[in-house]
Amino acid sequence: MQGRVPQSELLSRMTRFRTAMDRADPAWKLAAVVSKVNLYYFTGTMQDGLLLIPRDGGAVFWVRKSLERARAESRFGDIRPMGSFRDAAAATSVPATVHMETEVVTLAFLDRFKKHFPCTSVRPADGAIAAIRAVKSAYELSLMEEAGRIHRHVLERRVPELLVGGISEAAFTSSLYPLLVEEGHHGTVRFGMFDTEMLLGQVGFGESSLYPTCFDGPGGSYGMCAAVPLLGSRERTLQKGDLVFVDVGCGVDGYHTDKTMTYVYCGELPEEAVAAHAACVEIQDQIAAMLRPGISPAEIYATVMDGLDTAFLENFMGYGGRRVKFLGHSIGLQIDELPVIARGFAEPLQENMTFALEPKKGIPGVGMVGIENTFVVTPHGGRCLTGTHPGLMPVCRD
Structure with missing residues (x-):
């Protein structure tokens, strides 16, 4: 097993992402990250899950599979089990607009997401993520x-x-x-x-x-x-x-x-x-x-x-x-x-x-x-x- 991503790295990335989002869209309320590469960037593990980043409050990594591996590999502060999007949505205040990786998310995935996260619009978070990863x-x-x-x-x-x-x-x-x-x-x-x-x-x-x-x-x-x-x-x-x-x-x-x-x-x-x-x-x-x-x-x-x-x-x-x-x-x-x-x-x-x-x-x-x-x-x-x-x-x- 390779070394885990330091917690200081994960905290710095989250802080810089929020700053980048404030610049890109000062009215943003919630970002949802689903691609495995970006999940690894923010959490230090590459699982089937959903990372929810509210503008105010702590980010939560909801994991469908494998929760055991996520907790073994990641120093991320809040990792929770998720059977489906329903579990994550029940614990989340969903704003009218959610920012997502629009370059990655398919229409079918978005339909499944919106079934439980009843937002009315989706805006891109790709630029902010790319800027801090650069x-x-x-x-x-x-x-x-x-x-x-x-x-x-x-x-x-x-x-x-x-x-x-x-x-x-x-x-x-x-x-x-x-x-x-x-x-x-x-x-x-x-x-x-x-x-x-x-x-x-x-x-x-x-x-x-x-x-x-x-x-x-x-x-x-x-x-x-x-x-x-x-x-x-x-x-x-x-x-x-x-x-x-x-x-x-x-x-x-x-x-x-x-x-x-x-x-x-x-x-x-x-x-x-x-x-x-x-x-x-x-x-x-x-x-x-x-x-x-x-x-x-x-x-x-x-x-x-x-x-x-x-x-x-x-x-x-x-x-x-x-x-x-x-x-x-x-x-x-x-x-x-x-x-x-x-x-x-x-x-x-x-x-x-x-x-x-x-x-x-x-x-x-x-x-x-x-x-x-x-x-x-x-x-x-x-x-x-x-x-x-x-x-x-x-x-x-x-």
Whole structure:
């Protein structure tokens, strides 16, 4: 059993949430949290339950299953058993408006909730939760630092031993997963984007890393089949001269880092690909230098994008017409948190926010070059958690 989230952490998060809600909607009366990731954030345990946070009065975590595990894992102050929403509603003063995670709650869930909590309207609490989760505490950063250490060690030291001529993408990724777990990875990679499935990330040999996917990222992957566009192809095998693209997450006690490493197997890439990769590394370093409190993500994005040549923008941050409109994303309990290094994110950065920066560029006939590492916002610029290797690591094992 891993260490429990300190009670001081839980109290700080609840205080900051109430402050954020006061700013977002001064008239708020009650917030209801139901998603397992946010329940873990506020209570330190991930159970089937309902966290009710009144503006005035103590928050209560109502647990359907497992109450025993919740009490064993959590230092939250008030955990109570719940057979159904009826039990929680009977002990709660229900206002006309309840704030919920509107990005998560389904219509069917809301109908069941309103059957017992007769509110007349529901407003979002998502923004307030995202805002406080974006700024990491020393405790959270310590977990991300450990995830970054594992990430760096595995991708920069141990992956080359897995790359053998003739191995398939699926076999390579299947070998990478237990290696990460062996080193301390918590075994899953979580995303907030609706209905997103991911085992580790995206892995591709050569042109596979350009293959179209529904995932909102610049890279690609053939995947196993149309029904499971994950893991990697059983048919695409590693050949001499291949670019190897490995974009995977790593986590410790719930907290993730994100990193992309590229390798060149038994050969050399065209000069165009090498030059494009070097440019992406320079862009990452440029963005990292700007990760200081007070600057906005939108300003960073505009500064970088406006400074790039029109020719370079072709296939930058995606291949063909599949370019994404960001350069990086916040990260923590989920890989794809807010804010994003993109237009429209005008709120200034705060110290101890964390971002994965991922400038990448597709090269026809070669694959997706570029880089990704996870950084912490500091007064001196971004501090990297996942290593400084520039990528295109040469590997040759027959």
